[in-house]
Amino acid sequence: MPKHRAWVRTGSENHEPNLTMRISQTKNREGTIPELLQRNAARIPDKPANREKEFGIWQSWTWSEVADETHELALGFLELGLSPGDHVAVIGRNRPRLYWSMVAVQMAGAVPVPVYQDAVAEEMAYVLEHSEARFAVAGDQEQVDKVIEIQDRLQRLERIVYLDPRGLRKYDHTRLNSFAELQEMGGSAGENTRKELERRSADIAGDTTCVMLYTSGTTGNPKGVVLSHSNIVSASRASSEFDGLRAEDSALAYLPMAWVGDFIFSIGQSYWTGFCVNCPESADTLLADLREIGPTYYFAPPRVFESMLTQIMIRMEDASWLKRKMFNHFMAHARRVGPTLMSGGGVRPLDRMIYLLGDLLIYGPLRNALGFSRIRIGYTAGEAIGPEIFDFFRSLGINLKQLYGQTEASVFITQQPDGEVRADTVGVPSPGVEVRVDDEGEVHYRSPGTFVEYYKNPDSTASTKDAEGWVATGDAGYFESDTGHLRIVDRAKDVGRMSNGSLFAPKYVENKLKFHSNILEAVVFGDGRDSCVAFINIDLAAVGNWAERNGIPYSSYQELAANPKVCEMIAEHVRETNESLATDEKLSGCQISRFVILHKELDADDGELTRTRKVRRRIIEEKFDDLVNALHDGEEEIRTETEVTYEDGRKGSIAATLKICDIAVNAPVARMAAQ
Amino acid sequence: MTEEAMDKPSDGVGCGAAVLMDIRNVSLRFGGVKALRDVSFDIREGEIRAIIGPNGAGKSSMLNVINGFYHPQEGEIWFRGKRRPPMKPHTIARHGIARTFQNIALFRGMSTLDNIMTGRITRMGLGLLSHAIWWGWAEREEVQHRERVERIIDFLEIQPIRKTPVGRLPYGLQKRVELGRALAAEPTLLLLDEPMAGMNVEEKEDLSRFILDVNDEFGTTIALIEHDMGVVMDLSDRVVVMDYGRKIADGSPQEVRNNQDVIDAYLGVPH
Known part of the structure; x- marks a missing residue:
């Protein structure tokens, strides 16, 4: 692969040549989210825009109702004293009223800043402080408590509006307002306020800031990515057209509201095409709600598909003999012909008939159980997905595809067109996006969705986006010369060399490890060293089930992880990974020589x-440096103590003696010989 | 006695509020066993009142007297300013007193939803015939009650187990369902008999939060028996301490904690 040549690909060459031009022509007419809301309320007033399961039934709101509610909220915000350009933090789980408040804030000329609801108070403080939010809309008591805890540090924060009043009755209300009050204030707003809102709405143009999203960033503090209305609308429009999304589609909103993907899917694309966004009753009822809604358009990170597959396998193990036999038989058949059928390829008529029978007996019921009966388009992104997992879902007849994107790009950089779907690539450039690989192998892009700037951080903006609008992704990758698909290898800064000069791409190896369902997380170290070593997190659900089946008692993650039999099992997986790596011409040096099963699960609360x-990677390497050194020094076991943070922010520590396992490294096998 | 109790300083919300229930000189005997001896205390509107004491002190008997399951041989019970004549427990339930039990008493084969619906039974006005015909009145009534029940399910965050038979639920959740059923009766006075027994710390914290929220949101007066002192001290506004069927202390958690009789009763005294 000629990696050291600049490759440029443009989506518009293949798909829609005039798209960029068309967007700029229509910018003034349909270019902002509030305008799209007005358009939908006029064109499809009676179609459902949002649904939420509450009190055991699905409550729904049509586009015209959403437009009215949002308008009222916007008036309410004006009455509260919201000024143009202000920031309003929105914290909570996916609920229609929180989505409406984001659009209402936009209508009032201000900028919504959705915040991760599971962030601990400390993390939230950074975002609220940096964005200088004057108002916060909080979902419930838990979120209000967090904001109150940090409010001494937030000079600019004036009021908190809360949605669910439970437990908040006795709070000091001098700086608190209920959502109902906000709506009431909006409803009884006077003529002046209404005129003011009209004026402000008229001022919103394509280049007005639509939303500010904080990237969770693998290093350093989060950065506030400023996205304009034309960024969001053009990205939503292009991607909706790419997949032929229509108003009849429906989607389930369950991913964090602070994540750019949710903003694009649940607001951008929904407002553009008019499809209905459904909110689950609670995080715990997600799977049941998914099944009731049966979305046609679905998005999930690979992790969700992994855990679904693990669940299916665990439950099939417990199924009756006949069911298990049928499942195994038809799944083997599906694995053989399913992906080809899905891509529209030809298979023998007999195979097609067996597949149809399997669809009747196994695939259909399974899709139904998962809530995937009506899926037309499913996407996975964020991380590489295991080929077995990917093929499993595709062979069931679920059109699962991959895309590659970033907050800075309003999600879309590349995506897979129907019929060109593979597990190991991320697809061709999205419509309107130009993609280029530079001499170092780093992927760059330029698109109408490219972000305006990082908030209050011109240095970072300048180092990420050049004068011509090209953005460095920080990912290393290359275009396949025959198909034109992009392949992502690793984070550019993580790709290194081992002391013998061979290429070191930790993510690539970790993904290979994680494709085993017993391994939840893996971290590989080896840059500048003479051998590769790994930290392993076992998957408690999968390994726990295995332990139960084999009569191995355990009471906690830590105990199970320390079991020698578990160690043997993981060693077998590492051995398999090494074998597969040995056949890779570039990465055969990355075989793992030693590993340790960590005594705690890696957690976002611990950073x-x-x-x-x-x-x-860097934080883990620093935090567990004793373990990394022990792995490289050849010690057989190591005593370690680690600080952990509980969900409520309290800290504790776990001590353990960990056993280190050695694994044989294979000699590199030439690709020819392997084939 | 009542006057004395009113005079005592208290830091609770119930301070100064009207007396909801007044128990005056109640004695209860089972044959020769004296379960309660001349016990008097009051429960004020909107407060969380704890009854504590060592095993066999007469706490559960007291609760059973309050909800009319036992009829004391001596003494009076005043409820909402009126003296209460001896009544059957279901009549008392209709008057706004609901309870949960020490050992869970749910219908194990029925779903969470149906169990909580049974809590509405005292509020249902229509007879067997209308329910058999169903259409019209009965349907409308059911919808109204279902809405109340759904609000409770939402409040107690048990949506995921709405349709699950309660027999399949873990202990902590069954306790929560039982609380839900008691709440469904929209009680003025809610009696909780050892709500935290057998729970782990996390379950206790959850349930404490719910008890406080019930008190907060619905303004329900709560009387609870509990063994976990930490829970009692955190939750309650006022505490009654019992030992050998007698009341030995009454006051705010702080006062009770420092009371020598209470310390003796719990730790034992050298004889």
């Missing part, structure tokens, strides 16, 4: 993972 659950 070891980002809120989107990506590994923070």
Whole structure:
């Protein structure tokens, strides 16, 4: 692969040549989110825009109702004293009223800043302080408590509006307002306020800030990514057209509201195409709600698909003999012909018939049980997905695809068109996006969705986005010369060399490890060293089930992780990974020679993972430096003590003696010989 | 006695509030066993009142007297300013007193939803015939009651187990369902018999939060028996301490904690 050549690909070459032009023509007419809301309320007033399960039934709101509610909220915000350009933090789980408040804030000329609801108070303080939010909209008592805890540090914060009044009755209300009060204030707003709102709404243009999203960032403090209305709308428009989304589609909003993907799917694309966004009753009822709604458009990070597959496998183990036999038989068949059928390829008529029978007996009921009966388009992104997991869902007849994106790009950089779906690439450039790989192998892009700037951080803006609008992704990758698909190898800064000069790409190896369902998380170290070593987190659900089946008692993660039999099992997985790595011409040096099963699960509360659950390599390396050294020094076991943070912010510590396992490293196998 | 109790300083919300229930000189005997001896105390509107004491002190008997399951041989019970004549427990339930039990008493084969619906039974006005015909009145009534029940399910955050048979639920959740059923009766006075027994710390914290929220949101007066002193001291506004069927102390958690009789009763005294 000629990695040291600049490759430029543009989505518009393949898909829609005039798209960029068309967007700029329509910018003034349909270019902002509040305008799209007006358009939907006029064109499809009676179609459902939002649903939420509450009190055991699905409550729904049509586009015209959403437009009215949002308008009232916007008036309420004006009555509270919201000024143009202010920031309003929105904290809570996915609920229609929180989505409406974000749009209402936009209508009032201000900027919504959604915040991760599971962030501890300390993390939240940074975002609220940095964004200088004057108001916060909080979902419930838990979020209000967090904001109150840090309010001494927030000079600019004036009021908190809360949605769920439970437990808040006795709070000091001098700086608190209930959501109902806000709506009431809006409803009884006078003529002047209404005129003012009209004036402010008229002032909103394509280049007005639509939303500010904090990237969880694998290093350093989060950065506030400023996205304009034209960023969001053009990205939503292009991607909706790419997949032919329509008003009849429906989606489930369950991913964090602070994540750019949720903003694009639940607001951007929904407002553009008019499809209905459904909010689950609570995080615990998610799977049941998913099944009741049966979305046609679905998005999940690989982790969700992994845990679904693990669940299916665990439950099939417990199923009756006949069911298990049928499942195994038809799944083997699906694995063989399913992906080809899904991509529209030809298979023998007999195979097609067996597949149809399997669809009737196994695949259909399974899709139904998962809530995937009506899925037209499913996306996974954020991390690499295991080929087995990917093929499993595709072979069931679920059109699962991959995309590659960033907050800074309003999500879309590349995505897979129907019929060109593979587990190991991330697809071709999205419509309107230009992608280029520079001499170092780093991927760059330029698109209408490219962010305006990092808030109050011109240095970072300048180092990320150049004068011509090209943005460095920080990811190393290359275009396949025959298909034009982009392949991502690793974070550019993580790619290194081992002391013998061979290439070191930790993420690539970690993903290979994680494809085993017993391994939840892996972190590989080896840059500048002579061998590769790994930290392993076992998957408590999968390994726990295995332990139960084999009569191995355990009471906690720590105890199970320390079991020698578990160690043997993981060693087998590492061995398999090494074998597969040995056949890779570039990365055969990255075989793992030693590993340790960690005594605690890596956790975002401890800063070891980002809120989107990506590994923070540097922090882990620093925190567990005793373990890394022991692995490289050849010690057989190590005593260690680690600080942990509980969900309520209290700290404790775990001590353990960990056993280190050695694994044989294979000699590199030439690709030819392997084939 | 009542006058004395009113005079005592207290830091609770009930301070100064009207007396909801007044128990005057109640004695209860089972044959020769004296379960309660001349016990008097009051419960004020909107407060959380704890009854504590060592095993066999007469706490559960006291609760059973309050909800009319036992009829004391001596003494009077005044409820909402009126002397209460001896009544059957279901009549008393209709008057706004609901309870949960020390050992869970749910319908194990029924779902969470149905169990909580049974709590509405005292509030249902229609007879067997209308319910058999169902359409019209009965349907409308059911919808109203279902809405109340759904609010309780939402309040107690038990949506995921709405349709699960309660027999399949872990202990802590069953306790919560039982609380839900008691709440469904929209009680003025809620009696909780050892709500935290057998729970782990996390379950206790959860349930404490719910008890406070019930008190807060619905303004329900709560009388609870509890063994976990930490819970009692954190939750309650005023505490009655019993030992051998007698009341030995009454006051704010702080006062009770420092009372020598209470310390003796709990730790034992050298004889």
